[in-house]
Amino acid sequence: MNETVKKEKIVEVVINEKGTALDRTFDYILPAELALKASAGKMALVPFGKSNKKREAFIMSVKNDAQKDIVLKEAADIFEPAMPITYAQLKTCEFLREEYFCTYSDAFSCVLPKFARKKGKEQYKTTISLSGKYKTKEEYLSDIKSNARSQRLAIELLGKDFQDLNEFKRINNISGDTIKKLQEKNLITLNKNEFYETHYGKNNIEKQSANILSDEQRNVLDEYYNCDKDKFLLHGITGSGKTEVYLNMIQDAIDKGKQALYLLPEIALTAQTVGRIKERFGDCAVIHSRLSEGERYYQYKRIASGEAKVTLGARSALFYPYKDLGIIVLDECHEESYKSTSSPRYDSIEVAEFLSELYGAKLVLGSATPLIESYYYAVCGKYKLLKLPNRIFNRALPNINIIDMRQELKSGNRSVFSSILENCIQNALDKSEQAIFFLNRRGMYTYVFCRKCGYSERCPSCDVALTYHSDVKKLMCHYCGYEKDLETHCPECGSDKIRHMGTGTQKIESEIANKFPYARIIRMDKDTTTTKYAFDEITDNFKNHKADILIGTQMVVKGFDFPLVSVVGVVLADMALNMPDIYSSFRAFCLAYQAAGRCGREKGGGDVIIQTYSPDHYVIKHIKNYDYESFYNDEIKYRKKLSYPPFSQMYGFYFFDENEEKAKNTAYEFAQSLIEKIKDEQCRLIKIYRPAKPEVSYINSKYIFHVIVKTSAEKNIKNTMKIVYNNIIHKNNIIAYMQKNSGV
Ligand SMILES: [Zn+2]
Numbered sequence: 001m002n003e004t005v006k007k008e009k010i011v012e013v014v015i016n017e018k019g020t021a022l023d024r025t026f027d028y029i030l031p032a033e034l035a036l037k038a039s040a041g042k043m044a045l046v047p048f049g050k051s052n053k054k055r056e057a058f059i060m061s062v063k064n065d066a067q068k069d070i071v072l073k074e075a076a077d078i079f080e081p082a083m084p085i086t087y088a089q090l091k092t093c094e095f096l097r098e099e100y101f102c103t104y105s106d107a108f109s110c111v112l113p114k115f116a117r118k119k120g121k122e123q124y125k126t127t128i129s130l131s132g133k134y135k136t137k138e139e140y141l142s143d144i145k146s147n148a149r150s151q152r153l154a155i156e157l158l159g160k161d162f163q164d165l166n167e168f169k170r171i172n173n174i175s176g177d178t179i180k181k182l183q184e185k186n187l188i189t190l191n192k193n194e195f196y197e198t199h200y201g202k203n204n205i206e207k208q209s210a211n212i213l214s215d216e217q218r219n220v221l222d223e224y225y226n227c228d229k230d231k232f233l234l235h236g237i238t239g240s241g242k243t244e245v246y247l248n249m250i251q252d253a254i255d256k257g258k259q260a261l262y263l264l265p266e267i268a269l270t271a272q273t274v275g276r277i278k279e280r281f282g283d284c285a286v287i288h289s290r291l292s293e294g295e296r297y298y299q300y301k302r303i304a305s306g307e308a309k310v311t312l313g314a315r316s317a318l319f320y321p322y323k324d325l326g327i328i329v330l331d332e333c334h335e336e337s338y339k340s341t342s343s344p345r346y347d348s349i350e351v352a353e354f355l356s357e358l359y360g361a362k363l364v365l366g367s368a369t370p371l372i373e374s375y376y377y378a379v380c381g382k383y384k385l386l387k388l389p390n391r392i393f394n395r396a397l398p399n400i401n402i403i404d405m406r407q408e409l410k411s412g413n414r415s416v417f418s419s420i421l422e423n424c425i426q427n428a429l430d431k432s433e434q435a436i437f438f439l440n441r442r443g444m445y446t447y448v449f450c451r452k453c454g455y456s457e458r459c460p461s462c463d464v465a466l467t468y469h470s471d472v473k474k475l476m477c478h479y480c481g482y483e484k485d486l487e488t489h490c491p492e493c494g495s496d497k498i499r500h501m502g503t504g505t506q507k508i509e510s511e512i513a514n515k516f517p518y519a520r521i522i523r524m525d526k527d528t529t530t531t532k533y534a535f536d537e538i539t540d541n542f543k544n545h546k547a548d549i550l551i552g553t554q555m556v557v558k559g560f561d562f563p564l565v566s567v568v569g570v571v572l573a574d575m576a577l578n579m580p581d582i583y584s585s586f587r588a589f590c591l592a593y594q595a596a597g598r599c600g601r602e603k604g605g606g607d608v609i610i611q612t613y614s615p616d617h618y619v620i621k622h623i624k625n626y627d628y629e630s631f632y633n634d635e636i637k638y639r640k641k642l643s644y645p646p647f648s649q650m651y652g653f654y655f656f657d658e659n660e661e662k663a664k665n666t667a668y669e670f671a672q673s674l675i676e677k678i679k680d681e682q683c684r685l686i687k688i689y690r691p692a693k694p695e696v697s698y699i700n701s702k703y704i705f706h707v708i709v710k711t712s713a714e715k716n717i718k719n720t721m722k723i724v725y726n727n728i729i730h731k732n733n734i735i736a737y738m739q740k741n742s743g744v
């Protein structure tokens, strides 16, 4: 007989319920009959708390040793979840919790859709139709008593085609009992079908062959295939043919028997894009936030089984249960929508990096204007830099004209349009071409600037724009809380043309309408695109020349192709330049660049008019030549001088409460305990800013205070911050979140 003591198997689980007290793993002993059934990704039923009430839990791991030297309870049962949960998904949950200070519960809700978080069977949708027993409605009705009104109504409404049973019952107010009686008489047929995708049309459409590559594209692909790195940054100007390069890389992964994930900002997931991918690969799973539960279920299953080789999706597609991912493409990687704005407030690039390491998959980030952080990593060698510096077929880039609005003012033009912009628009309209006006709608911040010399008020220590708070009549720094009175005269040139500038987009809109009364104008922004497919509709209408002028915010610049557009006007670039945060220059460069990319895509050329009061700003100087690299070189100096990302991480801690004092005190308490705790830690760089009101400081009847911590990403510092943060939330019972490296 073997004398060694048989070791007991232990499962480490996370309870499938909310609550900070449950935000940890728990160990349970596996009784012999369950030991073989248990594995990570399955679920368990475990007795919990004093009452030993049984609760559902996710199995994170199966191991031989328990966490602590305590008496463990036994797991009661092991079962398969309704849908598979993969190892990568579990690891992603742990990553999100570590990196973004969220709870297990938040991480699980983010990674797993509802149907995968519960016990249960596969889901079907039942459809209903007439049974085909008779030819005419009269014959059917003759089988039903004349007083059975509900049954008669159902027969009247049904036809040969199947329709959704639940919907049919709900819309027509027909009971399950009625359906049952009709079924007993064999007058109807019920079918159980799996959920299916509806909106984006059929799969397995006829494949189109690959396009012929330019020399530049071929060179980039050669570099990619022959590189021993796994992470790439594809820096290619607008119209340089990046998509074709991605499609080749994706094909390569498929040829190796792997799956591919192609991420785009939600807004760029148009029918046009989806169509292009399906044409190339015959089929792809499409994931975005507006999927119905049924569609999501269907795609989840296809991805888990490996049937879907290519997944095209918005950021949430990162969390699907891929079998074997070979490549992740993250296109337009500079887009803000890659950062989640609800808990966990993750950064898709970081999650994609994590997944690429986990799967051993390639990661390809692509953009014409990559984040300063991404480009820095490419310069440092963390990513391999691939470049497409020219447009395909050498189509000319549109001319960028910088209009100095100070001169316009001098010459007596007080309107929001320079004479050049007005003339260009008129010319385009005369030639039956189209124009786009680009407004920075994020003008809820009021900055102060001089119309005469372009001077703008900035914080002396943070070097970010100050914003005007009308309630206290002061200028404030959004980071450090620095305050200053409003000047009556410009500190630079002494003129009295110092103004605060903020909203005003309404005014610009009505001025456009007044100036060009015969033009057909459509507007594209958050207000006009609330319905499910409104984007597609507006872009189609504009593309088909059903309007002459498109007025829009950031959304307009998201990679749509409008062949007839010959003029793009950026009404006031300064609005983006003077956003009160450290990313304002980057954002301004990016928006102007992308806006220019919407111009003259078919024929080449076209005019881009950028109006500004700060023509000497490095953003404006370099945008004129589409010179991202020079812009990067200037911007990285600014970041380095003030130790902003990528030379640090900016952690923002936000505290919410109906009671303003409580929110404020909690922020102070947090900052104070962090200062005390951090004393013991070794850290290269740390600055804890004074607690302050963020720009938007009152939401849903709650006051908000925040503390920004600029620090390195060292593990001990992160842990300390997390412990202090969790303690404060728990102790003060307050709503809070942490967001890294975000703008305002
Ligand atoms: Zn001035």
Ligand SMILES: [Zn+2]
Binding pocket: 459, 460, 461, 462, 463, 477, 478, 479, 480, 481, 482
């Ligand atoms: Zn400051």
